Amino acid sequence: MSFFGLDCFRKEERELERKLRANDREYNLSFRYATNAIKTSKYNLFTFLPLNLFEQFQRIANAYFLFLLVLQVIPQISSLSWFTTVVPLVLVLSVTAAKDATDDINRHRSDNQVNNRKVQVLIDRKLRSEKWMDVQVGDIIKLENNQFVTADLLLLSSSEPLNLVYIETAELDGETNLKVRQALPVTGDLGDDIEKLADFNGEVLCEPPNNRLDRFTGTLAFSGQKYPLDNEKILLRGCTLRNTEWCFGLVLFGGPETKLMQNCGKSTFKRTSIDRLMNVLVLCIFGFLACMCIILAIGNYFWELNKGSQFTVFLPRLDGNSAAFSAFLTFWSYVIILNTVVPISLYVRTTRGLNTRA
Template sequence: MSFFGLDYAKKKESELERKLRANDREYNLSFKYATNAIKTSKYNTFNFLPLNLFEQFQRIANAYFLILLLLQVIPAISSLSWFTTVVPLVLVLSVTAVKDATDDINRHRSDNQVNNRKVTVLIDGELRSEKWMDVHVGDIIKLGNNQFVTADLLLLSSSEPLNIVYIETAELDGETNLKVKQAVMVTGDMGDNIHNLALFSGEVSCEPPNSRLDRFTGTLTNAGQKYSLDNDKILLRGCTLRNTEWCFGLVLFGGPETKLMQNCGKTTFKRTSIDRLMNVLVLCIFGFLAFMCTILAIGNRIWEQLWGSEFTAFLPRQGGVDTPFSGFLTFWSYVIILNTVVPISLY
């Protein structure tokens, strides 16, 4: 939901009922409903590097080698060049970043293609061709045979007897058999009369955006009369109109608020079962490494105390470093020396 900002997220959380009026953009815009534009990509030019690095360092091995790199720049404990860690780490991060960037560029292209599809919208008493992303809640749109449903719509009328339509929902539930939807009789009588459709000012009160594909509850109020609405009168985004010459629909939910997008969820950092298993393995290996380094540091402490003074001619001690602190530094020195216990090439 970051595409629409924090205000939209807060509004959406507090929305308990959706209210809209047909052919009245000014009224509907006052509720600040989402437009029909979608965004499935994760990054943009400005946040790609910090966000991608943050996600990559959630892998424990990457975080381990970053800490190791920081240790290697401390002369008091490092006996190896920092190049031995930074080169493979940068290589692993770069390859993963290029892969993630390529995937996200493809998402941007897909979003752009969908958002710029054309649909016929009834505006100011005439039918106009508009982009999908410019469609708003409360607009009346016309769909043709084999055309994708632009947003979540209340079916108003159709070319078929009894104002029924046939839709294919393969993109929603994987089912290829056609389903039948039927308009409310009071709106079905308008047919394809543009004048009557343009004068239609019915008000809809319905449930807020949600991910339930098989349920819908709402009420249509027109000329003082109320009509119950259910799932059989709703066309969902992602469906395809079949065996129906034309139909008109009233936009109830657009873009990220449609049931299709509500079920898609937010695009997240891909984490496979292998990634999770490797995190556990790296933690176990790091625990083993810490145990070995602790034993070696304790052994160094004992050796320094008992026999170290006899070898000062060969192993001079650093001035100002006492024996206990020397053992602490030795622990981290062994961490650096034995860093290949966790192989970065594994990734």
């Protein structure tokens, strides 16, 4: 089997189940699990312009005025300067692009701030301060009171009696009341003994990444025994440790594979119900404009047939031009002349109104 085929097989296997071993980065890296770095931004320096323009031209009005601009550079049908269309179009696109760029810069800053947070990770039998984005699946990390949970963790031990921890899940489900999680007795015996934690080589077989916040299934294999895992033994990224001096956890899912990020979904171009309504209205207006231009083109056809020859002294025809071809050019000329039937300011006014109400 080729390397590409093997990679595809592994990817498919990861979607069926997740397998990891504590304190064994080399083993876990063979599955190519995602790191704990997150990315909520949509663009970078090179993709911003093409992607943003592609998204903006999904608005029918923008695509319509781009089409008009193309028509206006054809001298046989253009009766207006292309300048009259390109200026408002560029202005609208630039204002929207500036707003999208500002939003995305804020996303980049937020991503950098989160990815560069510090957490204590057990590496080479010592606790080391590492950035969140450098945490790997299978690492054992230490959390302290009031710290955010770094990734989706299997709770191993805590400072509280019976290895309980108290967490606040407001960022996940909006609930401010504290919830209780409890470690397995077999891992709770590890306590905060670094040597015991460093020797821990338990293997976890569990469900693949998903967005279900209230359910988790898996098993922990350790010392020849298997122990069932459920949601009561899991700490999810986005939670905050409360009223608990410390706890240790084993990273199961990192970064984009955490349940928090799985629920966030991919950043997409915002399209509100008002945007969809505007698209429908623009299509209706464009249909009305097309009907007017067809009627005028038909009128031009009959005028050319009956009266056009009488005006060739003042309006000479090009060789080979027929009445039908003249009507065809007239249709597109009237599309340009009557372009104000579809006002490009429609979107600007709508956006301004939404921002005012907000």
